[in-house]
């Protein structure tokens with residue numbers, strides 16, 4: 001789908017009860033999960049290299065911003081949901097110290113394996129656990145975590161509202177959720193440039209470096225179909241989060257949403 | 263609170279990332295530095311500069327120094343401003359600055375001193391390190407600032423401990439009266455206003471620059 005519609009509506013709801021989006025395609029809900037799975041099985045090995053390449057390394061700053069905003073303290077219990085190759089987990093593991101704990105959870109075994117190997121190579125073993133889990137059905141007790149982060153993960157989840165409710169359930173009272181995700185650039189010019197980059201350049205880099213243009217085409221499309229800043233905030237409110245708000249980063253290319261459970 | 267451009271461009275995170283990378287690179291070359299980290303394990307030094315809209319916190323974890331721009335709980339906090347540091351031509355002026363409330367050190371002095379020791383051991387040429395990453399002119403300015411900060415920390419560590427009486431004058435002032443509190447609150451509001459004016463100005467300048475380029 002290379003000749004995409006430049007005026008595609010963000011968050012247009014062409015899906016009915018049984019269908020959802022897979023990039024710009026409308027697919028059956030139960031089909032999305034396996035399609036997303038195959039994307040991440042196929043990009044897992046090159047994921048970190050591609051991340052640096054495609055974002056010019058800026059994803060590191062977005063993640064740093066997230067850590068700074070999390071208010072993490074020694075002894076905290078943190079869930080890095082859709083944590084993939086574990087960038088956030090690595091940093092959290094240091095910051096929560098020996099008394100704390102970080103759980104790296106992801107639905108995809110390939111991503112988890114790459115993450116586990118990477119973190120072990122970094123010598124991080126003490127306070128990290130790995131759990132294969134779907135964000136919609138988190139296998140943890142109520143009121144377990146001080147902090148939950150989901151970075152560039154929510155847009156891949158089939159039922160986002162359900163996932164947000166599940167996160168709310170497992171957060172401790174006083175705990176907070178941080179959603180780092182691509183969003184809607186504030187200025188039209190940035191939006192246009194970004195569109196051009198995502199649909200013309202990004203899949204080409206994907207093709208050249210990772211030999212996998214289709215997966216990167218999906219990534220670009222899924223970014224556009226993800227709810228914009230205000231919509232996501234409303235969804236978090238609806239799931240029960242309080243004091244919700246967001247910060248735009250890099251002109252709104254990415255936004256960090258935060259909400260509390262009280 | 264409206265978001266400023268410097269927030270959007272993650273200036274705080276960029277700065278802390280650069281500091282963290284350079285410091286740990288130098289620590290990597292320097293066994294003595296790493297040894298010096300031991301007693302500082304899990305200790306945090308925070309530096310708050312009036313001109314910077316965010317604090318900088320340095321935490322030692324497992325032979326590395328992590329830099330963050332959030333207001334984490336700390337073991338020692340140095341509060342001052344770039345302009346006071348510039349005033350600091352001679353070390354003797356340090357106690358003056360403290361008396362005039364232009365410099366405040368809260369918490370465990372030893373922590374500040376140890377961090378200063380490490381900084382000295384590493385002897386990082388900030389100017390050339392930063393120039394590689396952000397260009398010559400800002401590097402020059404930041405380099406100057408770094409030297410001043412280091413000088414302050416060092417001096418605070420040695421001089422104040424030696425000169426306990428001077429220090430006590432400062433310590434005594436921790437007992438505050440209601441009137442002082444209200445002055446303080448007023449000052450905080452003042453600083454808030456100044457910071458917000460400064461960030462608005464930064465925004466304007468950034469917009470102006472982006473129009474020019």
Ligand SMILES: C[S@@+](CC[C@H](N)C(=O)[O-])C[C@H]1O[C@@H](n2cnc3c(N)ncnc32)[C@H](O)[C@@H]1O
Pocket residue numbers: 036040081082083084085086087105106107108111133134135136150151152153156157158
């Ligand atoms: C783009 S990666 C982000 C990885 C990492 N958080 C980062 O920022 O580098 C998205 C991750 O979301 C995971 N994911 C997709 N759907 C999920 C679901 N329903 N539950 C949990 N994880 C999911 C994928 O397997 C993938 O690892």
